[in-house]
Amino acid sequence: MRFTVLGSGSTGNAILIVAGETHVLVDAGLSAREIARRLMLVGCDPARLDGVILTHEHGDHAGGLRVLLKNLRCPVYLTGETREAYVSERRGVSSDEPRKRLEALRERVETISSSRDFCIGQLDFHPFTVPHDAVDHFGLNVAYAGVRIGVVLDCGHITTLVRERLKGCAAIIIESNHDPDMLKACPVYPWELKQRILSRTGHLSNEAVAEWLRDDFDGAASHIVLAHLSQRANNPHLARISAEMALRARNPIFQPQTEIVISSAKEPTPWIEL
Structure with missing residues (x-):
């Protein structure tokens, strides 16, 4: 199994998983053209996609879907609540x-259900509820041949369920969205948005x-990809240092051999193979 984060940030999110x-x-969440371009860049013909999973309806996760579907034959996997929210979403659209x-x-x-397992081809998906201000947002455990990837984007706080679902994963994609001080000082964001992000x-x-x-963190993951970094209220070097210092601060008996990878809004990460 292998994966690449095609792009992640407030301007759009998309992950490709292959087994x-x-x-x-x-x-x-990227534009359809940009998703297709980045798929080709990492060596994947968009026509080869076996499915598109929509974790929730927000534009930075779903904004490119409609146009993208014009050139795909595969189905879209989403919950009934997310479907209704997606087709009625009007913020920033005609x-x-x-x-x-x-x-x-x-x-x-x-x-699909946000709490019931499903499969696409050779990949098994185990969704779980994640706290975020969407109608039915979920994270994922993605499994193949006994190996699991954890995916948690747009998460207000790490619940007991999220902690448990991230244990035993060979790789984890998790958002590290902002630095609180940078967010509070950001002159572009209105206070209402800052409160929403911090909630x-x-x-x-x-x-x-x-x-x-x-x-x-149980130390099992060989790679942790920090995703959804704010371009106005975070810095990639700051996010990396924060994560690497936390790993070093662990009990010496439980020092993991984990590589921290920073995703980008502008280009795909290198393939991570498990």
Whole structure:
């Protein structure tokens, strides 16, 4: 099994996971053209996709889906609640967009549950609820041949369930969205947005990820990809240092051999093979 984060940030999120002949796209928040370009850049013909999973309806995870579907034959996997929210979403879109989305999804949807396992080809998916201000947001354990990847994006705080689902994963993709001080000082964001990001249904900070790495990470993952970094309220070097210092602060008996990888909004990460 291998994966690459095609892009991650407030401008769009998309992850490609491959096992055997199965190719699955998790989220489609980049533009359709950019998703197709980056898929080709990492050596994947978009026509090879066996499915697109939508974790929730927000534009930075779903904004490119409608146009992308014009050139794909595969189904879209999403929950019923997310489907209804996606086709009725009006923030930042034209008044005709909901109708276009409804038409694009016609006979293309595989309805899933945010708490029930499903499979696509050779990949097994185990979704779990994650706290975020979307209607039915979920994280994922993705399994193949006994190896698991954990995916947690857009997470307001790390719950007991999230902690448990990240144990035993060979690799983890987790958001490290912001530095609280940088966020509070950001002159571009209104206070209401800052409050949303800082809330328990908002986004994880570097400090929250560091606390999890220090106190709850089981050390099993060979790679941890820090994703969804804010371009205005974070810095890639700061996120990396925070995570690496947390790993070094662990009990010496439990020092993991884990590589911290920083995802980018502008280009795919290198392939990570497990």
